[in-house]
Amino acid sequence: MSELNLILFGPPGAGKGTQADRLRSDFRLPFISTGDMLRENVKEGTELGKEAQKYMDAGDLVPDDLIVKMAAERLQAPDAQDGFILDGFPRTLEQGKELDKLLSQLARRVTAALLIDVPDEEVVRRISGRRVCVKSGHNYHVDFDPPKREGICDQDGSRLVQRDDDKPDVVQNRLHVYHEQTEPLIEYYDERGLMRRIDGTRSPADVNDHIRAVIATLRMEDDV
Ligand code: ADP
Ligand code: ADP
Numbered sequence: 001m002s003e004l005n006l007i008l009f010g011p012p013g014a015g016k017g018t019q020a021d022r023l024r025s026d027f028r029l030p031f032i033s034t035g036d037m038l039r040e041n042v043k044e045g046t047e048l049g050k051e052a053q054k055y056m057d058a059g060d061l062v063p064d065d066l067i068v069k070m071a072a073e074r075l076q077a078p079d080a081q082d083g084f085i086l087d088g089f090p091r092t093l094e095q096g097k098e099l100d101k102l103l104s105q106l107a108r109r110v111t112a113a114l115l116i117d118v119p120d121e122e123v124v125r126r127i128s129g130r131r132v133c134v135k136s137g138h139n140y141h142v143d144f145d146p147p148k149r150e151g152i153c154d155q156d157g158s159r160l161v162q163r164d165d166d167k168p169d170v171v172q173n174r175l176h177v178y179h180e181q182t183e184p185l186i187e188y189y190d191e192r193g194l195m196r197r198i199d200g201t202r203s204p205a206d207v208n209d210h211i212r213a214v215i216a217t218l219r220m221e222d223d224v
Helices: 016-027 034-044 047-058 064-075 093-105 120-128 168-182 184-191 204-222
Strands: 004-009 031-033 083-087 112-117 130-133 139-141 195-199
Touching: 004 016, 004 184, 004 204, 016 031, 016 083, 016 139, 016 204, 031 034, 031 064, 034 047, 034 064, 034 083, 047 064, 047 168, 064 093, 093 184, 112 184, 112 204, 120 130, 120 168, 168 184, 184 195, 195 204
Parallel strands: 004 083, 004 112, 031 083, 112 195
Antiparallel strands: 130 139
């Protein structure tokens, strides 16, 4: 029986975090977001956090060696031994190759990469209205997924804020970086028969249904 090692892939603001929130409770897989891990490091003021912050503030990618080391440690933690859902990693071809190298050393492999496909203008709409809970990072949208009480997280009552890198000029750079540095990975996973495309423009519930159907098929194919 093999594990479910999934990558959630797509432009910033496509809905990866929103979907991961739903999937992790259904599949009991650890959800590993390099963006969340980096923000945690920044908050705690670690060396990695200090180094990463300047790239994050500008909407640029943190250098591959720092990210690969951080992700490799996380993937080898006990809770990730039976599978994982990765969000925001890999983000460059180099990171994709390093991930394959690491997994093959561990006699494991990527089961599939799920591309949540959303055009740029929708990305901008989604990111500009995104609000996140300061405590646990739950995502909301001022129009598409508003909290019950404005500015307050439904799940734990914490304050909702706009991320610094969700401001318009940084968003444009993040999209540019996605097209330049991350999109080449689509071909990388396509060539390996691992890429599954999901129409990300539909409602969160519809996108979730589609992802679950894809995972069900993968499980049948692989008997996982
Ligand atoms: P989003 O999915 O909204 O783009 P993330 O939370 O995944 O944002 O990432 C926020 C920032 O953290 C990125 O803009 C980048 O600076 C940094 N980052 C996260 N993951 C990686 C990665 N795999 N490689 C390089 N930088 C990363
Ligand atoms: P990512 O993790 O890919 O950066 P998020 O899950 O944080 O993206 O979603 C970005 C914003 O778009 C959030 O404000 C979220 O509430 C909203 N959103 C997510 N999925 C959808 C959807 N299918 N339709 C409309 N808005 C969405």
